[in-house]
Amino acid sequence: MTNMKLAPDFIFESSWEVCNKVGGIYTVLSTRAKTLQDAMPDKVVFIGPDFWQGKENPQFIEDKKMWKSWTTKARKEGLEVRVGRWNIPGQPCVILVAFDKYFEMRDQLYGNLWDYAKVDSMNGYGDYDEANMFSYAAGLVVESFYRHSLEKTCKNVVYQAHEWMTCLGAMYIQQNVPAIATIFTTHATTIGRSIAGNNKPLYDYLWAYNGIQMSKELNVEAKHSIERETAHRVDCFTTVSDVTAQECEELMDKKCHAVLPNGFEADFVPKAAEFKRKRKIARDKIFQMANCLTGCEFSDDTLIIGTSGRYEFRNKGIDVFIEAMNRLGRDKNLQKPVLALVEVPAWVGDPREDLVERINSNEVYTTPLECPVITHWLHDMSHDNVTGMMKYNDMWNRPEDKVKLIFIPCYLDGKDGVINLSYYDTIIGKDLSVYPSYYEPWGYTPLESVAFHVPCVTTSLSGFGMWANKVKGSNSTIMDGVEVIRRTDYNYSEVADRIKETVSDYSQLTEKEVDDVRKKAKKLSDKALWKHFIKHYYEAYDIALKNRDLRVAAK
Numbered sequence: 183m184t185n186m187k188l189a190p191d192f193i194f195e196s197s198w199e200v201c202n203k204v205g206g207i208y209t210v211l212s213t214r215a216k217t218l219q220d221a222m223p224d225k226v227v228f229i230g231p232d233f234w235q236g237k238e239n240p241q242f243i244e245d246k247k248m249w250k251s252w253t254t255k256a257r258k259e260g261l262e263v264r265v266g267r268w269n270i271p272g273q274p275c276v277i278l279v280a281f282d283k284y285f286e287m288r289d290q291l292y293g294n295l296w297d298y299a300k301v302d303s304m305n306g307y308g309d310y311d312e313a314n315m316f317s318y319a320a321g322l323v324v325e326s327f328y329r330h331s332l333e334k335t336c337k338n339v340v341y342q343a344h345e346w347m348t349c350l351g352a353m354y355i356q357q358n359v360p361a362i363a364t365i366f367t368t369h370a371t372t373i374g375r376s377i378a379g380n381n382k383p384l385y386d387y388l389w390a391y392n393g394i395q396m397s398k399e400l401n402v403e404a405k406h407s408i409e410r411e412t413a414h415r416v417d418c419f420t421t422v423s424d425v426t427a428q429e430c431e432e433l434m435d436k437k438c439h440a441v442l443p444n445g446f447e448a449d450f451v452p453k454a455a456e457f458k459r460k461r462k463i464a465r466d467k468i469f470q471m472a473n474c475l476t477g478c479e480f481s482d483d484t485l486i487i488g489t490s491g492r493y494e495f496r497n498k499g500i501d502v503f504i505e506a507m508n509r510l511g512r513d514k515n516l517q518k519p520v521l522a523l524v525e526v527p528a529w530v531g532d533p534r535e536d537l538v539e540r541i542n543s544n545e546v547y548t549t550p551l552e553c554p555v556i557t558h559w560l561h562d563m564s565h566d567n568v569t570g571m572m573k574y575n576d577m578w579n580r581p582e583d584k585v586k587l588i589f590i591p592c593y594l595d596g597k598d599g600v601i602n603l604s605y606y607d608t609i610i611g612k613d614l615s616v617y618p619s620y621y622e623p624w625g626y627t628p629l630e631s632v633a634f635h636v637p638c639v640t641t642s643l644s645g646f647g648m649w650a651n652k653v654k655g656s657n658s659t660i661m662d663g664v665e666v667i668r669r670t671d672y673n674y675s676e677v678a679d680r681i682k683e684t685v686s687d688y689s690q691l692t693e694k695e696v697d698d699v700r701k702k703a704k705k706l707s708d709k710a711l712w713k714h715f716i717k718h719y720y721e722a723y724d725i726a727l728k729n730r731d732l733r734v735a736a737k
Contacts, residue, residue: 187720187724188338188723188724188727188728189338189720189723189724189727190222190225190338190339190340190363190723190727191225191332191335191336191337191338191339192222192225192226192227192332192336192338192339192340193218193222193225193226193227193339193340193341193342193723194227194228194229194324194327194339194340194341194342194362195211195226195227195228195229195341195342195344196228196229196230196317196320196324196341196342196343196344196348196351196352197211197228197229197230197343197344197345197347197348198230198231198313198316198344198345198347198348199211199230199344200228200229200230200231200268200276200278201228201230201234201239201241201242201268201276201278202230202231202233202241203241203593203595205492206369206444206624206626207344207345207369209444209626209630210344210369210422210444210626211228211344212268212270213445213446213447213450213712214445214447214712214716214719215228215268215270215271215272215274216270216271216272216274216447216449216712217272217445217447217712217713217716218272218274218716218719219272219273219274220272221716224274224275226274226275227274227275227276227277227327228268228274228275228276228277229276229277229278229279229320229323229324230276230277230278230279231278231279231280231281231316232262232263232264232278232279232280232281234278235264235280239278240269241268241269241270242264242266242267242268242269242276242278243266243267243268243269243273244264244265244266245265245266245267246265248265248266248275249265249327249331251330252326252327252330252331253265255326255330256323256326256327256330259322259326260283261279261319261322261323261326262279262280262283263277263278263279263280263323264277264278265277265278266278271447271449271450277323277327279316279319279320279323280319281312281315281316281318281319282315284315284318284319285311285315287318288311288314288315291314291318291350292306292314295350295353295408298353298357299353299411299412299415300411301404301407301408301411302403302404302407303404303407303408304403304404305401305403305404306404306405307404309347310404310405313346313347313348314347314349314350314408316347316348317343317347317348317349317350317351317352317354318350318351318354319351320348320351321350321351321352321354321355321358322354324341324351324355324359324362325354325355325358325359328359328361328362329359333361338363338727339361339362339363340362340363340364340365340723340726340727341355341362341363341364341365342364342365342366342367343364343365343366343367343412343416344367344369345367345368345369345370346368346372346405346408346409346412348366349366349408349409349411349412350408352364352366352412352416353411353412353415353416356415356416356417360730360733360734360737361730361734362730363417363418363723363726363727363729363730364416364417364418364726364730365416365417365418365419365420365722365723365726366412366413366416366418366419366420367420367421367422367442368409368413368419368420368421368426368430369421369422369426369623369624370426370621370623371406371409371426371429371430371433371434372397372402372405372406372409373391373393373396373397373400373402373406373433373434374426374429374433374621375494375497375621376396376397376400376402377391377396377400378496378497378620378621379494379496379497379621380400381496383671383672384429384620384621384671385643385670385671386670386671388428388429388432388433389432391432391433393406393410393432393433393434393435394406394407394410396433406434409434410434410435410436413430413434413436414434414435414436416726417725417726417727417729417730417733418439418440418722418723418725418726418729419436419438419439420438420439420440420441420442420722421438421441421442421623422441422442422443422444422623422624422645423441423443423623423624423644423645423646423648423649424441424645424648425623425643425644425645425648426623426624426645427441429623439722439725440718440721440722440725441718442715442718442719442722443624443645443649443710443715443718444624444626444629444645444710444715445710445711445712445713445714445715445716446626446629446630446633446707446710446711446712447711447712448633448708448711450606450633451633451634452610457610457635460607460610460611461610461611462611463603463607463611464603464607464608464609464610464611464612465482465486465611467601467602467603467608467611468486468521468523468601468608468611469482469484469521470541471537471541471557471588471600471601472521472586472588473546473547474537474540474541474547474551475537475540475550475551475554475555475557475579475588476550476551476554476579476586476588477547477548477549477550477551477554477581478550478579478581478586479546480519480521481519483518483519484518484519484520484521485518485519485520485521485613485614485685485688485689486521486523486611486612486613486614487507487520487521487522487523487612487613487614487615487616487685488522488523488524488525488609488612488615488616489503489522489523489524489525489526489615489616489617489618489627490524490525490526490605490609490615490617490627491526491617491619491627492526492527493526493527493528493567494621495567495568496620496621497619497620497621497622498526498617498619498620498621498622499616499617499618499619499620499641499677500524500526500567500568501567501571501674502618502674502677502678502681503522503524503616503618503681504524504568504571504572504575504577504587505571505575505674505675505678506616506618506677506678506679506681506682506685507520507522507577507585507587508575508577508585509678509679509682510584510585510681510682510685510686511577511583511584511585513682513683513686515686515687515689515690516584516585516685516686516689517686517689517690518689519584519585519586520584520585520586520685520689521586521588522585522586522587522588523587523588523590523612524568524587524588524589524590524591525590525594525605525608526568526589526590526591527591527592527593528560528566528568528589528591528592529560529561529562530558530559530560530561530591530592531558531559531560531561532558532559532599533557533558533592533598533599533600534551534556534557534558534559534600536551536552537551537557537600538599538600541600550579554578554579555569555572555577555578555579555587555588555589556569556588556589556590556591557588557589557590557591557592557600557601558590558591558592558598558599558600560591566591568589568591569589572587572589593605594608606630606634609630609631609634609636610634610635610636612631612634612636613636613688613696614636614637614638614639614685614688615627615628615631615636615637615638615639616638616639616681616685617631617638617639617640617641617644618639618640618641618667618669618677618678618681619640619641619643619644619669620641620643620669621643622640622641622643622644622645622646622647623644623645624644624645624646625640625644625645625646625647626646628640628644628646628647628664629646629707629710631703632663632664632703632704632706632707633704633707633710635700635701635703635704636700636703637660637663637664637665637688637699637700637702637703638663638664638665638703639660639664639665639667639681639684640664640665640666640667641666641667641668641669641677642666642667642668642669643669647664647666648666649710650662650664650666650706651666653706653709660684660687660688660699661699661702662702662706663699663700663702663703663704663705663706664703664706665684667680667681667684
């Protein structure tokens with residue numbers, strides 16, 4: 183075996199979140215795409231599910247002339263594909279594939295999966311079938327494209343599958359197109375997320391948990407089974423942080439070949455004058471919304487603080503953020519008023535008509551609306567965790583409250599009906615972000631925050647927090663741009679107090695000190711640009727291609 187590094191001639195990447203903005207994996211792929219596209223123009227193809235047939239997908243630019251010969255052949259083979267480009271920096275090539283027709287083959291596919299890898303699909307439910315049918319369709323697409331366009335010209339082809347939703351396709355490729363090297367990247371293990379989300383202590387007992395046994399207990403047996411077996415069979419198994427690598431080793435009985443930390447791309451952050459303009463727009467909109475909702479006025483020295491991410495109440499630390507804001511309201515050392523935002527998509531209904539009417543009037547209000555804590559009505563208000571905890575803590579945004587907390591329970595896509603700004607155009611207006619996660623394999627939200635010059639608080643249980651400490655060489659504090667709070671299975675109250683103290687201390691900083699902290703936050707984010715992190719992907723490609731050679735030679 184040669185020691186010379188092998189590099190791919192062509193790369194396929196498959197994910198549920200290609201041209202489908204759901205969570206953090208979308209950010210991983212869309213921000214990294216330009217770096218790969220610049221290095222390998224049109225030799226990187228992303229494959230995603232086609233949910234937009236007959237409708238316009240703003241993230242997808244269809245090009246019916248692209249790969250005309252192959253698309254004609256693919257359709258004759260029964261593949262329902264649309265090709266074009268992803269509407270992001272770099273505009274990489276994309277294949278979207280429909281997969282409904284494969285549901286009738288489900289039992290046969292699961293039988294084959296059992297014969298090949300002993301994957302137990304008997305207890306699959308919810309999104310299990312839908313994800314696997316897409317994954318199978320993606321595998322067929324790669325096989326067809328490879329046979330038609332690459333087999334005779336490209337020796338080193340790589341297929342990278344993201345999360346359990348693409349596992350079936352990865353194993354299909356390994357079985358049916360052995361010349362393609364396979365990489366499987368788990369961004370968060372199914373079983374680790376389930377243990378944490380079910381209020382069980384994950385970290386102190388990680389060494390003692392049996393992944394298979396726990397998957398049965400927590401009713402995620404099918405997802406864990408396909409994820410575990412794929413990890414054991416692909417040419418290169420990767421994850422996104424050291425904390426999740428340890429989790430993989432303990433819960434999936436497989437050591438990762440490589441860790442691929444998540445980077446960011448500077449293109450998403452506006453420069454100089456445009457940055458100031460967008461920051462002012464964001465602050466004005468946030469303050470106007472808050473005034474219309476609460477009837478209170480907000481001076482420009484008000485600290486705008488936010489938390490965001492998926493609605494995983496404990497895993498993302500939403501509970502401890504609310505508790506910290508509750509305690510902060512009683513802190514005698516707090517020098518500035520605080521407007522705290524929980525930006526977490528929930529089971530959202532319509533924007534509040536009474537709030538929208540006030541916003542459109544452009545008046546300043548002195549009386550609150552009914553329920554002055556939420557911007558959109560929810561389908562099930564009585565069982566919502568955020569509003570329930572605020573009610574329990576008697577947090578009603580009264581005029582005398584030094585800390586006002588508002589729940590924005592929708593995707594900030596620029597068309598929410600209330601804020602009407604994208605997430606990035608909103609975060610730029612903040613003074614501080616808080617992400618006190620209990621379970622966070624990497625943590626894009628804190629990285630995005632510092633990229634937009636907004637210092638943040640995170641925890642030692644997040645991959646990003648561990649990385650920030652590693653860069654600092656010791657524990658990173660808010661004066662470094664990122665406060666990394668030590669979090670364990672049991673120190674919830676200590677974390678809430680530390681957040682409260684950090685915000686209180688930050689409120690006492692001079693304008694010059696704040697400016698310095700914001701610069702340090704931005705400087706830290708520069709170290710996480712894809713131009714620095716992409717090398718880890720090339721290490722994974724090398725491992726996958728060399729293991730493919732060993733696998734093929736052994737047959």
